[in-house]
Amino acid sequence: MSALKSNFRANSPTVDQVGVVERVNRFATRSIKNEAKLKGLKMVLNMIDLTTLEGMDTEGKVKQLCYKARHLHDAVDGIPCVAAVCVYPNFVGLAKASLAQSGINVASVATAFPSGNSSLDIKLTDVKMAVDQGADEIDMVISRGRLHRGDYQYVYDEIAAVKEACGSARLKTILETGELGTLDNVRLASDIAIAAGADFIKTSTGKIQPAATLPVTLVMLEAIRDHHVKTGQMIGMKPAGGISKAKLALHYLIMVKETLGVQWLNNKWFRFGASSLANDVLMQIVKQQSGAYQSPDYFSID
Amino acid sequence: MAKSNGASGEKNRLEVLKTYKIYIGGQFPRTESGRYYTPEVAGRPLGNICWSSRKDVRNAVVAARGAQAGWWTRTAYNRGQILYRIAEILEGRRDQFVTELQLQGLTKAAARKQVSQSVDRIIYYAGWCDKYQQVFSSVNPVSASYFNFSVLEPMGVVFVVASEESPLLGLVSLLAPIIAGGNTCIVLASESKPLSSITFGEVLATSDVPGGVVNILTGLRSELVEHFSRHLDINAIAIDSPSEPMLLSIQEFAAENVKRIRHYSVDWKNPDSENPYLIQDFCEVKTTWHPIEQISVSGSGY
Numbered sequence: 001m002s003a004l005k006s007n008f009r010a011n012s013p014t015v016d017q018v019g020v021v022e023r024v025n026r027f028a029t030r031s032i033k034n035e036a037k038l039k040g041l042k043m044v045l046n047m048i049d050l051t052t053l054e055g056m057d058t059e060g061k062v063k064q065l066c067y068k069a070r071h072l073h074d075a076v077d078g079i080p081c082v083a084a085v086c087v088y089p090n091f092v093g094l095a096k097a098s099l100a101q102s103g104i105n106v107a108s109v110a111t112a113f114p115s116g117n118s119s120l121d122i123k124l125t126d127v128k129m130a131v132d133q134g135a136d137e138i139d140m141v142i143s144r145g146r147l148h149r150g151d152y153q154y155v156y157d158e159i160a161a162v163k164e165a166c167g168s169a170r171l172k173t174i175l176e177t178g179e180l181g182t183l184d185n186v187r188l189a190s191d192i193a194i195a196a197g198a199d200f201i202k203t204s205t206g207k208i209q210p211a212a213t214l215p216v217t218l219v220m221l222e223a224i225r226d227h228h229v230k231t232g233q234m235i236g237m238k239p240a241g242g243i244s245k246a247k248l249a250l251h252y253l254i255m256v257k258e259t260l261g262v263q264w265l266n267n268k269w270f271r272f273g274a275s276s277l278a279n280d281v282l283m284q285i286v287k288q289q290s291g292a293y294q295s296p297d298y299f300s301i302d
Numbered sequence: 303m304a305k306s307n308g309a310s311g312e313k314n315r316l317e318v319l320k321t322y323k324i325y326i327g328g329q330f331p332r333t334e335s336g337r338y339y340t341p342e343v344a345g346r347p348l349g350n351i352c353w354s355s356r357k358d359v360r361n362a363v364v365a366a367r368g369a370q371a372g373w374w375t376r377t378a379y380n381r382g383q384i385l386y387r388i389a390e391i392l393e394g395r396r397d398q399f400v401t402e403l404q405l406q407g408l409t410k411a412a413a414r415k416q417v418s419q420s421v422d423r424i425i426y427y428a429g430w431c432d433k434y435q436q437v438f439s440s441v442n443p444v445s446a447s448y449f450n451f452s453v454l455e456p457m458g459v460v461f462v463v464a465s466e467e468s469p470l471l472g473l474v475s476l477l478a479p480i481i482a483g484g485n486t487c488i489v490l491a492s493e494s495k496p497l498s499s500i501t502f503g504e505v506l507a508t509s510d511v512p513g514g515v516v517n518i519l520t521g522l523r524s525e526l527v528e529h530f531s532r533h534l535d536i537n538a539i540a541i542d543s544p545s546e547p548m549l550l551s552i553q554e555f556a557a558e559n560v561k562r563i564r565h566y567s568v569d570w571k572n573p574d575s576e577n578p579y580l581i582q583d584f585c586e587v588k589t590t591w592h593p594i595e596q597i598s599v600s601g602s603g604y
Binding site: 291292293294295296297298 | 360363529532533534535558559
């Protein structure tokens with residue numbers, strides 16, 4: 001095992017960037033008929049981690065977001081609720097109380113989000129604080145600086161330590177692909193995170209551009225697929241940041257289905273990290289039902 | 303490829319036919335539907351013209367909505383400068399417009415007159431941009447300690463069904479007051495004489511008008527009526543000389559979100575057809591009650 005760990009770079013396959021882009025372009029050409037589209041849109045809603053991660057977040061904002069998570073659009077029947085609400089650690093207790101008995105999880109970012117530049121002790125304390133307040137899921141950031149320095153062992157150990165601190169909470173590992181530079185690095189970071197015990201791998205914090213893109217997500221999905229083929233173990237995927245249109249979200253679902261298969265098409269294994277996606281999806285659902293294109297004027301404020 | 307050598311080259315040259323595309327968000331895409339129609343004047347086809355679909359309407363509304371806040375928050379003076387610039391560019395391309403109007407069945411003299419009147423009309427409304435507010439706004443006497451004033455604000459996104467018979471002047475006569483008032487618009491061009499409307503789009507694209515402020519579609523009125531009338535993100539509809547049944551169906555569809563409907567049966571060649579009330583037609587009145595103190599013993603307030 002130690003030989004494998006120390007050879008992360010050698011054990012991680014290189015990525016054919018041109019091939020990835022070509023493949024991704026094809027996902028956008030699938031014809032989705034109305035009935036499938038409606039089901040897909042509802043599935044997208046059910047996979048959303050409704051997120052607010054701003055320095056200006058207040059208790060009122062978090063309460064409002066939790067209310068929105070439970071009542072996406074009461075005017076229409078049969079709208080599912082979102083998968084989780086994602087907040088900073090100091091709002092976990094409040095979010096947990098606001099979402100009691102709703103079945104909606106509370107996810108918390110931790111480990112000195114979004115930069116991840118702090119000591120391991122502080123990061124673990126951050127995680128424990130969120131877990132103690134009842135967070136069901138922890139979204140950690142990896143140490144990108146260490147990864148660029150080639151200190152892969154440090155990145156691995158850190159994820160493993162955070163995983164241990166999570167206890168029963170599921171761990172999502174944010175690679176922040178916008179800072180990784182190449183698809184090879186994305187693949188490498190995915191492999192390290194999966195090997196270290198992450199339950200989910202996640203593209204971005206949403207603070208860096210570019211955030212989630214289809215090519216980056218495909219590379220991560222392929223890492224998950226290869227791991228599944230090798231070990232039979234399933235890992236979740238969460239693209240986050242920059243996905244604000246229903247159409248794009250459907251392209252993601254197509255990609256997941258064609259890369260991993262239908263067993264990933266539920267919110268246990270696939271999530272969208274987004275704040276404004278929910279409203280666009282709702283507008284498309286109402287459009288499908290009423291036949292008229294919708295206006296944001298008649299939906300909740302993001 | 304035609305052979306060309308020496309003096310006979312011009313004679314043998316294959317003429318390059320222009321493809322008239324639609325104008326959305328500052329770009330010239332083809333219709334999403336891939337369809338086209340071929341209007342004829344006196345048995346001579348004008349060209350292959352985009353036959354726009356429901357989705358083109360939707361895309362244009364997205365572009366118009368995106369541009370609206372930015373257009374309205376420009377200073378009134380700057381909007382006037384930009385309108386003046388449209389007139390300058392139109393003047394510079396007058397020969398092309400005269401030729402196209404002739405192709406569409408006008409005599410040379412009538413075509414030249416229509417171009418001149420169009421240029422003058424834009425300049426007329428350019429002048430009004432920073433003046434209509436003073437004319438139509440008011441300070442209202444109220445019997446309480448409030449400073450009460452009413453100002454005009456744009457309705458938002460306006461869908462314009464342009465004149466069928468006056469392809470340039472009719473279009474300009476509605477478009478100019480609408481954008482002068484801070485609205486953005488989608489124009490459905492003359493169905494049988496669409497050439498000059500698309501060329502006018504080229505004028506707009508090169509005259510400092512931000513992309514999305516004006517969007518121009520070509521296609522069949524009968525097909526698109528339902529789609530633009532029912533679209534909830536359109537705030538008002540301006541229609542030139544509608545037939546009775548068409549107006550009725552627009553009114554019926556538009557009731558869903560209470561769109562403002564303005565219809566005109568005007569001879570745009572008549573100088574009286576240009577007036578600031580056309581700007582007012584696409585504005586709504588915002589009245590503000592601003593609390594004030596009693597500032598003098600004698601009782602005079604503002």
